[in-house]
Amino acid sequence: MVEDNASTAATAPVDFIRAIIEEDIATGKHAGRVATRFPPEPNGYLHIGHAKSICLNFGVAAERRGTCNLRFDDTNPTKEDVEYVEAIKEDVTWLGFEWSALFYASDYFERLYQFAVELIRESKSYVDSLTADEIREHRGSLTEPGRNSPYRDRSVEENLDLFARMRAGEFEDGGHVLRAKIDMASPNLNMRDPALYRIRHAPHHRTGDQWCIYPMYDFAHPLSDALEHITHSICTLEFEDHRPLYDWLVNNLIDGDRPQQIEFARLNLNYTVMSKRKLLQLVQQGHVSGWDDPRMPTISGLRRRGCTPESIRNFCSRIGVAKKENVIDVAQLEHSVREDLNRRVPRVMAVLRPLKVVLTNYPAGKVEEVDVINNPEDPAAGRRKVPFSRELYIEREDFREDPPKKFFRLSPGREVRLRCAYFIKCENVVKDAGGNIVELQCTYDPSTRGGDAPDGRRVKATLHWVSTVHAARAEVRLYDRLFSVEDPERAPEGKTFLDHLNPSSLEILRDCPVEPSLLTAAPGTRLQFERIGYFAVDPDSRSGSLVFNRTVSLRDTWARIAQKVDSA
Numbered sequence: 001m002v003e004d005n006a007s008t009a010a011t012a013p014v015d016f017i018r019a020i021i022e023e024d025i026a027t028g029k030h031a032g033r034v035a036t037r038f039p040p041e042p043n044g045y046l047h048i049g050h051a052k053s054i055c056l057n058f059g060v061a062a063e064r065r066g067t068c069n070l071r072f073d074d075t076n077p078t079k080e081d082v083e084y085v086e087a088i089k090e091d092v093t094w095l096g097f098e099w100s101a102l103f104y105a106s107d108y109f110e111r112l113y114q115f116a117v118e119l120i121r122e123s124k125s126y127v128d129s130l131t132a133d134e135i136r137e138h139r140g141s142l143t144e145p146g147r148n149s150p151y152r153d154r155s156v157e158e159n160l161d162l163f164a165r166m167r168a169g170e171f172e173d174g175g176h177v178l179r180a181k182i183d184m185a186s187p188n189l190n191m192r193d194p195a196l197y198r199i200r201h202a203p204h205h206r207t208g209d210q211w212c213i214y215p216m217y218d219f220a221h222p223l224s225d226a227l228e229h230i231t232h233s234i235c236t237l238e239f240e241d242h243r244p245l246y247d248w249l250v251n252n253l254i255d256g257d258r259p260q261q262i263e264f265a266r267l268n269l270n271y272t273v274m275s276k277r278k279l280l281q282l283v284q285q286g287h288v289s290g291w292d293d294p295r296m297p298t299i300s301g302l303r304r305r306g307c308t309p310e311s312i313r314n315f316c317s318r319i320g321v322a323k324k325e326n327v328i329d330v331a332q333l334e335h336s337v338r339e340d341l342n343r344r345v346p347r348v349m350a351v352l353r354p355l356k357v358v359l360t361n362y363p364a365g366k367v368e369e370v371d372v373i374n375n376p377e378d379p380a381a382g383r384r385k386v387p388f389s390r391e392l393y394i395e396r397e398d399f400r401e402d403p404p405k406k407f408f409r410l411s412p413g414r415e416v417r418l419r420c421a422y423f424i425k426c427e428n429v430v431k432d433a434g435g436n437i438v439e440l441q442c443t444y445d446p447s448t449r450g451g452d453a454p455d456g457r458r459v460k461a462t463l464h465w466v467s468t469v470h471a472a473r474a475e476v477r478l479y480d481r482l483f484s485v486e487d488p489e490r491a492p493e494g495k496t497f498l499d500h501l502n503p504s505s506l507e508i509l510r511d512c513p514v515e516p517s518l519l520t521a522a523p524g525t526r527l528q529f530e531r532i533g534y535f536a537v538d539p540d541s542r543s544g545s546l547v548f549n550r551t552v553s554l555r556d557t558w559a560r561i562a563q564k565v566d567s568a
């Protein structure tokens with residue numbers, strides 16, 4: 001499984017959850033077992049926040065030779081779909097994890113029903129016939145205790161009968177609910193007789209029309225944990241106030257070893273949104289091309305963008321696990337991605353905004369094969385040949401007719417190196433009638449073959465290039481942050497997070513010359529375009545109509561922009 005953190009058992013625990021687990025093993029709690037689960041609701045695709053939870057749940061289990069289940073929390077039939085189930089499985093696998101067992105909360109519907117009957121028998125639960133509004137009104141508030149429902153003291157027999165008839169479909173949605181009988185005066189609102197079952201005449205993607213009552217998440221979750229003999233039920237902080245109910249249910253219904261709930265702070269990232277409801281809105285309203293749009297914080301989006309599973313796991317382990325909410329800078333994720341790609345991907349030459357260079361003293365029709373190292377970070381990656389000829393493309397921004405002070409790249413009369421090829425010198429700038437630069441006429445120095453001058457003279461810049469006649473053509477999709485503000489959810493009165501969408505989050509460049517070796521690059525291939533950034537071949541790509549996604553730029557341009565703004 002995840003090799004890099006598979007054996008931390010001998011060292012100090014790296015976070016408070018691992019410390020709890022170590023303590024539990026030492027004291028023999030749960031008989032020394034570690035059993036966790038990752039419990040997504042199949043109502044959307046997984047995002048980078050889920051990756052944090054996945055790395056934690058699967059990670060601690062692997063470190064302790066325990067188990068981690070994948071369990072779909074499919075208790076809400078109207079929002080869930082098999083498409084999501086399949087996507088979630090694919091994403092967990094892609095991240096590098098293997099579940100010990102695969103379950104669905106819906107597998108337990110019959111047993112959950114029996115648990116509910118047991119509570120009724122013990123007078124710990126009752127069928128309430130108030131309307132939803134009345135129930136809300138009886139619940140009280142943070143400052144006021146709630147009031148008992150007039151139906152709270154129904155007899156066990158009446159409750160059993162009503163609950164059976166709820167199941168049999170005799171009542172409309174909302175006609176009755178099954179509630180736990182706990183304490184309407186509890187300071188914790190979750191303990192004021194929470195709903196356990198509701199009527200919902202809706203088909204379920206797995207159980208079809210078998211059920212018209214569905215368990216509430218707060219009821220199904222702890223009991224599903226118990227049925228799977230989970231030891232540590234790790235969840236995010238918003239469930240802290242639900243823990244007394246979790247404990248109430250397992251204490252009342254489960255004998256022997258009971259699961260314990262432990263909460264940690266969810267991952268928040270700036271410049272994005274992470275609620276599935278909002279991500280769904282982006283997809284449904286066409287603000288992005290789908291759940292796997294490379295600008296989305298989804299696992300499938302990050303994959304399509306070119307991120308590696310290792311970089312996401314490294315990021316999750318770097319940000320750590322704590323109990324206090326904070327916001328992580330997306331630059332940290334980009335850093336992990338960059339660092340991993342730097343080690344593993346080959347460098348190639350591609351020109352995004354081409355400017356033609358003609359080497360006036362280079363023989364027409366001559367072609368040389370220039371020898372290039374694929375990845376200086378990885379000798380095993382080998383070398384390749386790149387064709388060089390009289391006409392080349394360079395990056396338009398690598399030339400300035402009137403260079404400012406610190407601009408060391410090409411300008412009239414100046415000499416620069418073409419990567420692994422020759423020194424060239426700009427002799428003449430050719431313009432069209434409108435004054436636009438259409439071509440540079442340069443000379444090359446044949447003695448500098450390979451990129452070094454035998455007389456020891458130096459140049460201050462090395463440019464990437466592509467031979468015009470040999471170039472393959474590609475569409476290049478440049479992605480930027482989907483939102484232009486750090487916290488898109490904090491929108492002013494009358495606005496929504498959608499008002500903060502970054503209008504230039506996608507720039508598409510067409511017909512970019514790229515070196516011919518890329519002509520057959522398969523979808524998913526990851527590369528560095530020299531001096532530009534990391535790119536991945538998009539699934540839309542075909543030989544002959546290549547498409548590249550920019551995964552991440554070479555450096556953090558946003559940090560530089562921020563610096564400029566700060567120092568201005």
Ligand code: ATP
Pocket residue numbers: 038039040041042048049050052053234235236265266267268274275276277
């Ligand atoms: P919603 O977006 O509707 O609030 P959710 O993100 O909580 O849903 P679930 O499918 O319930 O979606 O999440 C599965 C698991 O992932 C849960 O245990 C949840 O606590 C965890 N999780 C969800 N979001 C994050 C996050 N941002 N950081 C860490 N863990 C998360």
Ligand code: MG
Pocket residue numbers: 041
């Ligand atoms: Mg949730």
